[in-house]
Amino acid sequence: MANPAFSIVIPVHNEADYMPGALAELFAELSTVPASIEVLIAENGSTDGSAAVAQALIPNHPGLSVISLPTPDYGAAMRDGFEATDGDWAVNFDIDYFSGDFLNVVLDLGDSADIVLASKRAPGADDRRSMFRRFATWTFNKLLRYGLGSRVSDTHGMKAIRRQVIADIAPQCSSTHDLFDTELVVRAERAGYRIVEVPAIVEEKRETRSSLVTRVPRTLRGVIAIRRNL
Numbered sequence: 001m002a003n004p005a006f007s008i009v010i011p012v013h014n015e016a017d018y019m020p021g022a023l024a025e026l027f028a029e030l031s032t033v034p035a036s037i038e039v040l041i042a043e044n045g046s047t048d049g050s051a052a053v054a055q056a057l058i059p060n061h062p063g064l065s066v067i068s069l070p071t072p073d074y075g076a077a078m079r080d081g082f083e084a085t086d087g088d089w090a091v092n093f094d095i096d097y098f099s100g101d102f103l104n105v106v107l108d109l110g111d112s113a114d115i116v117l118a119s120k121r122a123p124g125a126d127d128r129r130s131m132f133r134r135f136a137t138w139t140f141n142k143l144l145r146y147g148l149g150s151r152v153s154d155t156h157g158m159k160a161i162r163r164q165v166i167a168d169i170a171p172q173c174s175s176t177h178d179l180f181d182t183e184l185v186v187r188a189e190r191a192g193y194r195i196v197e198v199p200a201i202v203e204e205k206r207e208t209r210s211s212l213v214t215r216v217p218r219t220l221r222g223v224i225a226i227r228r229n230l
């Protein structure tokens, strides 16, 4: 079979309860996208049987597949997922943050972009999350700009990346966890790839699960490491 147009990679950790409903919603949205699409759940480190739950959903959703590894790491899941797929566009969604419309926008952009980012900070974006979360995003954006010299307004959202960019840039990236995608985008930007940001609408679909207390120091260390390695 020819490569799909889109390989959607969804990192998943302890989502056994949330996944069945979310995947039903995702596949309903994907049915509005006129392109061939595969969806890969890239699970790692779950203790709630997420991988088995995802496996059991495969018969319900043609195009769904699952990979699973023992150590929890969001960035490593994204990297493994991109490596395990071969769609023209590698797409990163979260299980609680996805959009069929985003893929339609990517299709409309045609040949004019190498990376498409859904930005919570682009003109026209609507970020409906708590003020605290929006402040964290604003702060991270300053780090990106002044620490890493990037002009991009948001690396932590839905993104579509051309296969060629993954092949060229991913091997240069050493970041894991929350920063793999940031390093990928920043390196691609420096390499001259064309990045297009489109405004995102972001709504909290559920109670926040991640603690900024562990994330902020890890992010700071990670940005310093990227800066040193660039």
Ligand SMILES: Nc1nc2c(ncn2[C@@H]2O[C@H](COP(=O)(O)OP(=O)(O)OP(=O)(O)O)[C@@H](O)[C@H]2O)c(=O)[nH]1
Pocket: 010, 011, 012, 013, 014, 015, 042, 043, 044, 045, 071, 072, 073, 074, 077, 093, 094, 095, 096, 133, 207, 208, 209, 210
């Ligand atoms: N494979 C993998 N996926 C993870 C890991 N941590 C989080 N995820 C997934 O990453 C996505 C985003 O995680 P969330 O818990 O929604 O975190 P967030 O969106 O950054 O923050 P909030 O939604 O504001 O709490 C979800 O699909 C999670 O299942 C991990 O260690 N490994």
Ligand SMILES: [Mg+2]
Pocket: 094, 096, 097
């Ligand atoms: Mg989330």
